Amino acid sequence: MENLIEKSSNIIDVGCGDGKNSLYLAEHGFKSIDAFDLSENAVNKLRRLSISRQLTINTWVGDLCNFKFTKKYGLIMAFGILHFISKSDWYNFIINAKCATAIGGINIIQLLTDKIPPSIDIAPYAIGLAADGEIRECTKTSSFVK
Incomplete structure (x- = not known):
């Protein structure tokens, strides 16, 4: 994947956890x-790891539901987090991410669907499961209509 975007591209890891993806890209x-x-x-762990590896990653604690893009990104990543917020929130995030993607940029979004039930440990928190194919449909439109 790293061959598909320029090393100078802006990258954002949304819901980064302890930053495995961010660390990999920085390395x-x-x-x-x-x-x-x-x-x-999680953010503090990422900061410690990036400092110990002499890597620069701009980190902060933030809520995806209140996040506003302020620049264009060559890569926007959101792995395994959107199903933990409401459908309207993840849908709006995807639409906003599309608008914040630089020309030729890439969005990598992983979202659980209702095709396979979530595991017992996360089921109570998986409030925004997508219907199978729903994410594909929302990427074709520019506004949220439900």
């Missing part, structure tokens, strides 16, 4: 990486 020469998560502990 492979990407310089402009933003990463945030709702968990202060």
Whole structure:
């Protein structure tokens, strides 16, 4: 994947957790990486790891539901987080991410669907499960209509 975007591209890791994806990209020469998560502990761990590896990653604690894009990104990543917020919130995030994607940029979004039930440990928190194929449909439109 790292061959598909320029090393100078802006990258954002939304719901980064402890930053495995951000760290990987920084270790492979990407310089402009933003990463945030709702968990202060996860963000602090990412900060410690990036400092110990002498990597620069711009990190902050933030809520995806209140996040506003302020620049264009060559890569927007959201792995395994959108099903933990309401459908209207994840839908709006995807539409906003499309608008914040640089020309030729890439969005990588992983979202659980209702095709396979979530595991017992996360089921109570998976409030925004998508219907199978729903994410494909929302990427074709520019506004949320339900």
